[in-house]
Amino acid sequence: MRILHLISEKTWRGGEQQAAYLIEELQRHGVENFVGCRKGSRFEAYAQRMQIPYVTLSFSKVFPFASATKLKNYVNSHHIQLMHLHTSHAHTLGVLAHVLGAKAELVLSRRVEFEIGRNPLSQFKYNYSGIRRILCVSDSVRQQMAASIKDSGKCVTVYSGINLEAFEQYTRQNATYLRRKYSIPTDHLLIGNVSALDKHKDYYTFLDTVKLLKESGVKARYFAIGSGPLEQEIKQYAAVLGLAADVIFTGFVSNVKEILPELDLFLFTTVKEGLGSSVLDAFACSVPVVATEAGGIPEMVKHGITGLLAPIRRPDLLAQQVLQVLQNSTLRNSLTENARQEVLKFSKEHTAQRTLAVYKEILEVSKI
Incomplete structure (x- = not known):
């Protein structure tokens, strides 16, 4: 299984720590992990330290097509099966890359309690058909997301874990x-x-x-x-x-x-x-x-x-x-x-096991 984790933040907070825990646990299960991140970010340094293959992206809101094209090419050339979009900016870029032809399934993490925007871009990207599952950090977030999108069945709860x-x-x-x-x-x-x-x-x-x-x-x-x-x-x-x-x-x-x-x-x-x-x-x-x-x-x-x-x-x-x-x-x-x-x-082990089960379910369905 080849998974690319798309992480847009420059700094390191709870979401980045959760992504790192997930990558490390997935490696123990034989998953091949790849990372898409900002150049000079804390996650780039993490990928270098952990010797995880990665691609740097600008996550620019002004000229997103250049980054999306670069991401699409990386995904297709490395035969990535699934992109895990860990942040809001990653969500936008991942959907755009998919629209441009990235041949990978999409999974989105939702860690915040905020309502999604009502603007056309937010409505499009959260209801985008290429997103197979939305992993919600709690039942509270799942219920909120399920009430905000057309296909509520995509929303599942996967609790964060700690070491x-x-x-x-x-x-x-x-x-x-x-x-x-x-x-x-x-x-x-x-x-x-x-x-x-x-x-x-x-x-x-x-x-x-x-x-x-x-x-x-x-x-x-x-x-x-x-x-x-x-x-x-x-x-x-x-x-x-x-x-x-x-x-x-x-x-x-x-x-x-x-x-x-x-x-x-x-x-x-x-x-x-x-x-x-x-x-x-x-x-x-x-x-x-x-x-x-x-x-x-x-x-x-x-x-x-x-x-x-x-x-x-x-x-x-x-x-x-x-x-x-x-x-x-x-x-x-x-x-x-x-x-x-x-x-x-x-525990981070439980989080990874639950996430991996979702990955497998998506990839099995995609074969049909």
Whole structure:
């Protein structure tokens, strides 16, 4: 089986990590992987490091036909059987290459909760007959996609997975990075969020919740772990709330797996979320989770079983849930133990097996 993974992003975020996990697991199953990516991107460096055959493409919106023609020629000359379109720009380019004559089946990944556009291009590419399946990262995303396209039967759920083995060397007992780096006394709890500082992750609700917890007498330091376009604006909001000394903005970090086990609680306040793999990371580290009911989160965080949930933009209810976890050790231990069992269903191995099954189904049908 010869699969080309089309990835348009310059940077490396959750979607790129998921694509890398998938490629590595598929290789173990004997799949021949190829990559289409931007020149100079993080994924080009990954392909070079992993010695995966690849082609660089511009993903230009202005002159897309040159890239689409280059992609078509690469697909046909390398006898690619299936193109997996991992991003929105990849979706556009892959469909165009197919229209121009690329002889490969198309599979699309859908990882976000946003509605598809109503403009003619969006409607065309999401309803394009050459796309055989749309792999949705959660049931929530699948239901949304199924209601937005003509052939809802194309939509299937394939959950994201994490590398569970990567967390085995990090435990709460040996996690001291945050306290050492930021000189935090041992009588202060550590509560954090790992996500981009952008509109949809809603760090404003995170900060409003922090303010209520501080007013309730909780002694803690709070961590915003990540970077993003709203970083300065969110820092200013923290200062306005009088939280400048309480909230630590770490910026982008590369050692999240070392940091997470040190947290006493993971507080996830997003308003839109396809799934939220950072919640799975917290599960793997036995860190109790309080989160909003956005998107696919309730498919992981089962209220009162693997974590606690509250409606979006409700800092008052989020603060109540946090206090409940902090003050009830029996509940806390139950949540983390159940979460450790739940996360086993979300391994990168399971994701790859499910994806491979979809590939095989498509290619078998194409032979008929």
